[in-house]
Amino acid sequence: MAQAYPVRMSTSLKTQQVVFALDCPDARALADFYARLLGWQIGPASEDWVNVVPPEGTTAGFHIACQQIDDYRAPEWPTGSTPQQAHMDFYVNSIAEAEPLAIASGAIKHTVQPSDDGQFAVFTDPAGHPFCLCEH
Known part of the structure; x- marks a missing residue:
């Protein structure tokens, strides 16, 4: 049986970055939308995964990733x-x-x-x- 929440922990994750990933039918097109909307940049990408990152020198603390999936x-x-x-x-x-x-x-x-x-x-x-x- 899974442990009930809330769980008290003595330590927490020390993240270097948080990514909010969105499923979509066209990763590049959705990434282009968020880059325009936020004034951000297209970051590292593959055929089915495109990162949208804040401009260099800013510290938004997270970025958006667009993940292309079949049958979206x-x-x-x-x-x-x-x-x-x-x-x-x-x-x-x-x-x-x-x-x-x-x-x-x-x-x-x-x-x-x-x-x-x-x-x-x-x-x-x-x-x-x-x-x-x-x-x-």
Whole structure:
């Protein structure tokens, strides 16, 4: 039987980098989208795995990887047979200013916008993954 959470540990992982990997039908195309959206760069790549990394000299603490898989099915958010499972939130100074940039990069504003106070807006990337632009 698996141990129940929370588990108290005396030490923790000492990571050098965190990678958020997204499955998709075309790794290069999705990587290009995130590079445009964030002003990042295409990093090391193979035929089915493309890294999107912050510009040299910045320390974002993580990067995005796009993994091409056969038979990809886009998440159907907020309901549907293919759940979202994960999403990214990008905190910006102004959603109103960031939205046109996201759309020009290839994002689509989702028809469902659950924020009552306008503190976040939901978009999808070209492969259908939801992400949010958020204000503090």
